[in-house]
Amino acid sequence: xxxxxxxxxxxxxxxxxxxxxxxxxxxxxxxQLAKRLMSAYLDKITDxxxxxxxxxxxxxxxxxVAKVFKKGDFLLRQGDxxxxxxxxxxxxxxxxxxxxxxxxxTELIFAGDIAVAFDSYCLQAPGRExxxxxxxxxxxxxxxxVFQKAKQQYPKLTALDLLMTExxxxxxxxRLFQFQTMDATQRYRLLIQKDPHVIQNVPLxxxxxxxxxxxxxxxxxxxxx
Amino acid sequence: xxxxxxxxxxxxxxxxxxxxxxxxxxxxxxxQLAKRLMSAYLDKITDxxxxxxxxxxxxxxxxxVAKVFKKGDFLLRQGDxxxxxxxxxxxxxxxxxxxxxxxxxTELIFAGDIAVAFDSYCLQAPGRExxxxxxxxxxxxxxxxVFQKAKQQYPKLTALDLLMTExxxxxxxxRLFQFQTMDATQRYRLLIQKDPHVIQNVPLxxxxxxxxxxxxxxxxxxxxx
DNA sequence: CGGATTAATTGACTTAAGTCAAATAATCCG
DNA sequence: CGGATTATTTGACTTAAGTCAATTAATCCG
Numbered sequence: 001x002x003x004x005x006x007x008x009x010x011x012x013x014x015x016x017x018x019x020x021x022x023x024x025x026x027x028x029x030x031x032q033l034a035k036r037l038m039s040a041y042l043d044k045i046t047d048x049x050x051x052x053x054x055x056x057x058x059x060x061x062x063x064x065v066a067k068v069f070k071k072g073d074f075l076l077r078q079g080d081x082x083x084x085x086x087x088x089x090x091x092x093x094x095x096x097x098x099x100x101x102x103x104x105x106t107e108l109i110f111a112g113d114i115a116v117a118f119d120s121y122c123l124q125a126p127g128r129e130x131x132x133x134x135x136x137x138x139x140x141x142x143x144x145x146v147f148q149k150a151k152q153q154y155p156k157l158t159a160l161d162l163l164m165t166e167x168x169x170x171x172x173x174x175r176l177f178q179f180q181t182m183d184a185t186q187r188y189r190l191l192i193q194k195d196p197h198v199i200q201n202v203p204l205x206x207x208x209x210x211x212x213x214x215x216x217x218x219x220x221x222x223x224x225x
Numbered sequence: 226x227x228x229x230x231x232x233x234x235x236x237x238x239x240x241x242x243x244x245x246x247x248x249x250x251x252x253x254x255x256x257q258l259a260k261r262l263m264s265a266y267l268d269k270i271t272d273x274x275x276x277x278x279x280x281x282x283x284x285x286x287x288x289x290v291a292k293v294f295k296k297g298d299f300l301l302r303q304g305d306x307x308x309x310x311x312x313x314x315x316x317x318x319x320x321x322x323x324x325x326x327x328x329x330x331t332e333l334i335f336a337g338d339i340a341v342a343f344d345s346y347c348l349q350a351p352g353r354e355x356x357x358x359x360x361x362x363x364x365x366x367x368x369x370x371v372f373q374k375a376k377q378q379y380p381k382l383t384a385l386d387l388l389m390t391e392x393x394x395x396x397x398x399x400r401l402f403q404f405q406t407m408d409a410t411q412r413y414r415l416l417i418q419k420d421p422h423v424i425q426n427v428p429l430x431x432x433x434x435x436x437x438x439x440x441x442x443x444x445x446x447x448x449x450x
Numbered sequence: 451c452g453g454a455t456t457a458a459t460t461g462a463c464t465t466a467a468g469t470c471a472a473a474t475a476a477t478c479c480g
Numbered sequence: 481c482g483g484a485t486t487a488t489t490t491g492a493c494t495t496a497a498g499t500c501a502a503t504t505a506a507t508c509c510g
């Protein structure tokens with residue numbers, strides 16, 4: 001069921017983003033509080049979905065189509081308009097852009113989470129981001145136009161879209177917070193603490209650029225652990 | 226008129242965020258393209274507001290109340306729940322949090338733009354951010370609960386909220402992009418190119434932490450210009 | 451399997467930016 | 481005004497992280 005997955009994905013995600021980095025308390029008022037708050041927000045989304053009327057729930061359900069991509073395949077290329085959103089069912093996807101010939105990973109997307117080039121999707125205009133399958137993946141593809149239309153007919157879908165966009169904005173705020181307050185080691189520790197499977201499945205090059213550090217620095221950070 | 230201001234604020238903001246930093250082309254496909262795209266998005270918001278039915282437009286209009294703050298006053302303190310959003314009518318407001326005893330400015334808000342502690346507002350839970358008047362300011366205050374209620378009755382307000390939240394998320398993505406691809410000098414140049422009045426009105430300490438650099442580094446960057 | 455390509459580590463050196471401390475400059479207010 | 485507080489600059493030094501280059505490890509596929 002689409003929505004259940006979205007929600008569980010969000011739960012995982014929150015646990016990934018906020019936490020205690022070996023003695024390093026993130027939210028001023030403490031990690032535990034932050035977790036509770038964010039969970040509360042997820043509950044809000046869960047509740048919201050569960051309270052949807054049958055018809056709206058059904059429309060949401062039928063908005064997406066399953067699709068498979070092989071490792072290395074591109075779901076979206078730089079310069080393309082992002083006309084689909086991809087709910088990852090299995091496997092790993094990443095978003096990245098090129099800068100000075102280097103790939104800068106902006107997001108690592110695991111099962112249950114949604115992959116979309118946000119600005120390109122909102123603007124329906126060519127963007128700089130690539131979306132690529134890091135492993136073989138299965139995704140639930142939702143078309144932009146279809147969802148837009150559905151939102152017009154079923155206003156609650158707009159409210160749901162808003163909740164999820166708010167969540168994404170909070171995720172971005174958190175990422176920014178990490179960049180402004182944590183060094184390479186702390187950022188890496190936080191990542192592996194919350195997404196331990198990242199290490200087995202994602203090349204360190206991707207992880208390094210995701211953390212905003214060089215591959216060599218990441219390697220050295222890992223060495224002393 | 227509230228909405229007009231929101232829109233013109235957004236326009237300014239976009240011109241602030243994306244641009245050519247003395248020979249440094251930001252969007253891969255070029256600054257001009259990015260500007261056009263973001264403007265198009267603003268047009269979308271403008272259009273949306275202009276097409277609102279009388280009743281909805283009226284409700285939106287009557288959601289807010291004028292208020293004045295003196296320089297240094299706090300609109301919100303760390304640990305408080307952000308129950309209001311503040312549309313700045315005149316003056317400058319900033320958002321910041323404390324980290325290791327230092328103030329980290331997260332946003333500088335000018336006339337026409339909205340000041341809100343986003344996560345605290347969405348979660349309706351205590352947050353880490355302070356919102357403070359950098360100069361004497363007049364703001365249009367909108368209550369969270371009132372706006373929530375209005376959205377329930379007038380679905381188009383939800384759609385408007387979504388558009389603005391999408392805009393904020395894109396703003397955050399852009400800020401993240403700047404942190405990952407630009408050095409101190411480039412970030413400073415971009416800021417003053419787009420917000421030249423910042424220099425006259427905002428203490429360099431605030432600007433430095435907003436750019437994610439130390440006051441001394443900012444001073445040195447400014448010296449060689 | 452085993453050579454070849456790709457990924458990761460390690461070493462040596464550079465550099466952007468941070469820190470600490472002191473000196474100016476600006477502004478505020480009695 | 482003029483002293484006091486606050487803001488900014490400048491200097492000297494440190495440091496986290498980057499770069500370049502070489503090596504080792506892993507994995508891919510014929």
